Amino acid sequence: MSMGNKSENKKPRFKYGSQASKDALSGYLYVSPFFLLFTVFGLFPILFNMYVSLFSWRLFKGEPEFIGFQNYVWLLTDDPTFIKSIVNTFSMWFMATLPQLFLALVIAFVLNQAFVKFKDMFRMAIFMPFVTSLVAVTIIFGNLFSRDYGLINFILGTQGLDWLNDNRWLSHFAITLMVNWRWIGYNTIIYMAGLQTISKELYEAATIDGASKVQQFFYITIPQLRPIILFTLIMSVSGGMQLFVEPLVWAGAGGGADNQVLTMFLYMYNTAFGVQYNIGYGAAIGWVMFIIIILFAILNWIISTKLIKD
Amino acid sequence: MKSPIGRFISYLFLVIVSFISVFPFYWMFVLSTRSNADAFKFPPILTPGNQFFTNLQTAWERSDFLTATVNTLIITGTVTVSQLFFCSLAAFALARLTFKGRKFLLLFIIITLTLPGIGQIPLYMIISKLNWINDLRAVIVPALVSAFGVFLIKQYIDASVHPELIESAKVDGARNFQTYYKIVLPIIKPGLATLAIITFMGTWNAFIWESIVLRDESVRTIQLAIRNLQGTYTRETAIVVTGAFVATLPLLAIFIPFSRQFIAGLAEGSVKG
Numbered sequence: 001m002s003m004g005n006k007s008e009n010k011k012p013r014f015k016y017g018s019q020a021s022k023d024a025l026s027g028y029l030y031v032s033p034f035f036l037l038f039t040v041f042g043l044f045p046i047l048f049n050m051y052v053s054l055f056s057w058r059l060f061k062g063e064p065e066f067i068g069f070q071n072y073v074w075l076l077t078d079d080p081t082f083i084k085s086i087v088n089t090f091s092m093w094f095m096a097t098l099p100q101l102f103l104a105l106v107i108a109f110v111l112n113q114a115f116v117k118f119k120d121m122f123r124m125a126i127f128m129p130f131v132t133s134l135v136a137v138t139i140i141f142g143n144l145f146s147r148d149y150g151l152i153n154f155i156l157g158t159q160g161l162d163w164l165n166d167n168r169w170l171s172h173f174a175i176t177l178m179v180n181w182r183w184i185g186y187n188t189i190i191y192m193a194g195l196q197t198i199s200k201e202l203y204e205a206a207t208i209d210g211a212s213k214v215q216q217f218f219y220i221t222i223p224q225l226r227p228i229i230l231f232t233l234i235m236s237v238s239g240g241m242q243l244f245v246e247p248l249v250w251a252g253a254g255g256g257a258d259n260q261v262l263t264m265f266l267y268m269y270n271t272a273f274g275v276q277y278n279i280g281y282g283a284a285i286g287w288v289m290f291i292i293i294i295l296f297a298i299l300n301w302i303i304s305t306k307l308i309k310d
Numbered sequence: 311m312k313s314p315i316g317r318f319i320s321y322l323f324l325v326i327v328s329f330i331s332v333f334p335f336y337w338m339f340v341l342s343t344r345s346n347a348d349a350f351k352f353p354p355i356l357t358p359g360n361q362f363f364t365n366l367q368t369a370w371e372r373s374d375f376l377t378a379t380v381n382t383l384i385i386t387g388t389v390t391v392s393q394l395f396f397c398s399l400a401a402f403a404l405a406r407l408t409f410k411g412r413k414f415l416l417l418f419i420i421i422t423l424t425l426p427g428i429g430q431i432p433l434y435m436i437i438s439k440l441n442w443i444n445d446l447r448a449v450i451v452p453a454l455v456s457a458f459g460v461f462l463i464k465q466y467i468d469a470s471v472h473p474e475l476i477e478s479a480k481v482d483g484a485r486n487f488q489t490y491y492k493i494v495l496p497i498i499k500p501g502l503a504t505l506a507i508i509t510f511m512g513t514w515n516a517f518i519w520e521s522i523v524l525r526d527e528s529v530r531t532i533q534l535a536i537r538n539l540q541g542t543y544t545r546e547t548a549i550v551v552t553g554a555f556v557a558t559l560p561l562l563a564i565f566i567p568f569s570r571q572f573i574a575g576l577a578e579g580s581v582k583g
Binding site for chain 1: 316317320321323324327328330331332334335337338341349350351352353354396397399400402403404407408409410412415422424425426427428429430431432433434435436438451452454455457460480485486487490511514515517518522533536537540547550551554555557558561562565566569570573574576577578
């Protein structure tokens with residue numbers, strides 16, 4: 001075998017006009033629109049956010065002034081509103097996520113039983129909320145929760161109960177219901193797809209061994225769906241931590257008179273795009289939020305991997 | 311489940327869950343057919359009335375829904391068509407063409423899918439430099455292609471377009487673009503349909519970025535129009551809900567006939583991802 005042949009075998013893609021070089025050329029060409037747009041409008045802004053956060057910077061008002069990490073210092077040591085927004089965000093996430101994923105699992109499990117008829121119809125009904133816009137959802141739930149004329153207060157016999165203003169945790173609970181109404185169906189669909197991959201023999205064997213449906217749910221369904229449950233959990237971390245539209249539309253940009261439903265994202269939005277256009281401080285909120293979300297996602301990953309294994 | 315009681319409980323559970331899922335739609339419908347005065351009655355009225363067209367007219371005039379609808383159609387139309395083309399093209403390259411750095415690019419896409427979106431401030435500065443504030447391009451251009459779309463279609467190609475098919479097309483002398491256009495596209499039509507519905511729905515419902523860059527009435531989208539209605543006419547519940555209902559109807563009109571395919575497509579994409 002000659003040297004020339006050897007190198008040709010090793011690197012065929014460099015041969016001019018060959019299929020491999022054409023493939024490479026088309027490959028780069030075809031992915032370039034995505035990477036070009038993404039770099040300019042997606043990646044660069046996330047990185048540049050760091051730079052902006054080092055300035056005292058108001059849009060349309062004077063020159064930006066470099067202040068180092070001062071924004072972060074203020075944010076973490078001297079801003080009770082920000083701390084409140086963090087607590088609110090986590091409180092709503094905890095109230096929403098566990099019931100949301102658990103209920104979705106149960107619905108998927110029941111819907112997947114062989115005897116259930118009208119499966120398509122149930123599935124469509126349960127998934128329908130996902131189609132609605134957040135603005136519309138919040139408008140309609142705002143009406144359902146209304147203090148003096150709301151249907152929910154009528155059903156519960158609690159006329160006069162102000163879901164938004166009477167109690168901070170109650171207002172979180174109301175938001176949680178809006179969130180879960182929209183997302184339970186989505187998670188159900190994902191879980192149902194996952195259930196198709198579990199072999200029927202597992203259930204049959206369990207039935208022969210005398211396991212009840214409830215036992216099957218906890219000892220077969222949940223462990224078998226582990227990767228998919230993790231997927232939905234991480235999705236809900238990223239979504240729930242960025243909760244925004246429901247508090248904004250229901251309670252206004254300040255997240256209520258007492259900031260009781262103000263979330264991290266809403267606080268960033270107000271700071272950067274409210275009257276002040278304080279983008280330096282807003283960018284710092286963005287970065288802290290970013291780090292909180294990543295850390296919390298990793299934490300969730302670790303805890304749930306361990307929990308579901310046992 | 312053999313026992314009739316178990317079956318009964320299962321059905322009861324499913325009926326209740328379905329009822330709760332659908333009821334707010336019915337409630338939107340009821341409020342949008344009632345007068346404002348009816349919306350402030352206790353106990354609440356549970357049956358529809360006949361005020362729908364009066365409400366619609368008022369909402370339409372108050373918040374210039376015509377302009378909002380046209381703007382929304384321009385945005386959703388452009389974004390959906392462009393996503394189908396650019397995402398499938400990039401997905402084809404990533405799934406079926408060999409080139410250096412392909413795996414890295416793929417990993418890059420997956421990472422960006424999970425990153426939280428906090429780039430709004432610099433993005434605003436870029437858009438402002440381009441003079442696109444209060445210009446539909448501010449929401450169209452950044453959305454022309456998405457990591458989600460590329461990933462979804464790539465999964466679809468992996469599963470449904472056999473590599474040998476591509477090879478045989480090459481042997482027959484097809485150029486890469488011909489292979490994409492004549493062989494890959496027809497096979498992945500169902501995947502494209504899923505992406506089209508998801509993109510259309512997402513763009514139609516999009517609100518956050520729109521509310522930042524589209525502040526002028528002439529560039530409002532439907533979501534901004536109903537938010538404006540709700541923020542301005544707080545006491546006129548029937549009018550506001552009519553706006554929300556009308557903004558939701560087109561989505562239901564698309565979703566209900568295609569729900570089977572849409573649900574299957576969405577689930578497939580997520581489970582494989």
